[in-house]
Amino acid sequence: MLTIRAETAEDFEAVRRVNESAFGRPDEARLVDRLRGVRPHVSLVAVEEGRVVGHIFFSPVSIESQARGVAAMGLGPMAVVPERQGGGVGSRLVREGLEECRRLGCGGVVVLGHAGYYPRFGFVPARGKGLRCKWPVEDEHFMVLELAPGALGGVGGMVEYRPEFDEV
Ligand SMILES: CC(C)(COP(=O)(O)OP(=O)(O)OC[C@H]1O[C@@H](n2cnc3c(N)ncnc32)[C@H](O)[C@@H]1OP(=O)(O)O)[C@@H](O)C(=O)NCCC(=O)NCCS
Numbered sequence: 001m002l003t004i005r006a007e008t009a010e011d012f013e014a015v016r017r018v019n020e021s022a023f024g025r026p027d028e029a030r031l032v033d034r035l036r037g038v039r040p041h042v043s044l045v046a047v048e049e050g051r052v053v054g055h056i057f058f059s060p061v062s063i064e065s066q067a068r069g070v071a072a073m074g075l076g077p078m079a080v081v082p083e084r085q086g087g088g089v090g091s092r093l094v095r096e097g098l099e100e101c102r103r104l105g106c107g108g109v110v111v112l113g114h115a116g117y118y119p120r121f122g123f124v125p126a127r128g129k130g131l132r133c134k135w136p137v138e139d140e141h142f143m144v145l146e147l148a149p150g151a152l153g154g155v156g157g158m159v160e161y162r163p164e165f166d167e168v
Contacts, residue, residue: 002089004096007043007055014052015045018083022079027168031077034164035059042073042100046089048078050119052065055079056093059164063131064157072152073101074161082113094121098147107151108144110159117141130156 004015007015009110012033017073036039038059046054058073075097098121101109110126112116112133123143126133131150133142142159146152 001048002012002046002053002092003047004092005047006086006108007045011045011052015043017054018052018055018081019077019079021081022085023077028077028079031164031168034145034167035162036164038164040104042094042104044097044099044100048084048089053084054089054093056090057099058109059101059162061162064153064154064159065079066155071104071106072108072110072155072159073104074159075105075109076113078113083112090117091120094118098145102147108149110148112137112142115143118143118145121145126159132158134158134160 012111014082015032016029017083019032020026034058037041040060042058044056045052047056056078058075063072072160078093094105099107110131111123126142126144127139129144131144144152
């Protein structure tokens, strides 16, 4: 059985291994280690038979013309161990992570990722909502999801991830 729950300090080592095996390099695991100091954040693990097989992290982003009180989060990194990819673990992590962001009172979530993956959760190209990514990426890869209708209405411009991302 697959369980999704909040990460605890006992999971840190396992989460490092999940990120390293999914990405094939240590960069994202190190990024997660740095981001844990950021408040608020959402860090969930997927556990199967006592083993951590997936992980997702959300950290706050700022939006250039941010109206007061409109909080947005950035999804990522997210990782599932190679032997469990394609089995729905990632989808569970995304859905429960979005729910947790909603509970925190967050208005929306942005993601920089596969254009064929995130639209199934309701993400749309961020450019269409007037949001830009500071990194040089194709428009279709930078996406946004409003967690309540109109929650990001009136905000626009450059979206800034936490400075910890600049080190990757
Ligand atoms: C991306 C990732 C987290 C998805 O987790 P998962 O458990 O495999 O996802 P699910 O089983 O819920 O969904 C599988 C779908 O994701 C798609 N997918 C997975 N990796 C993909 C990739 N690199 N590019 C495009 N689509 C991808 C699969 O094609 C599949 O699509 P389908 O349902 O239309 O067949 C996982 O594949 C992974 O860890 N990849 C390596 C690390 C990574 O790229 N992380 C995301 C960037 S932060």
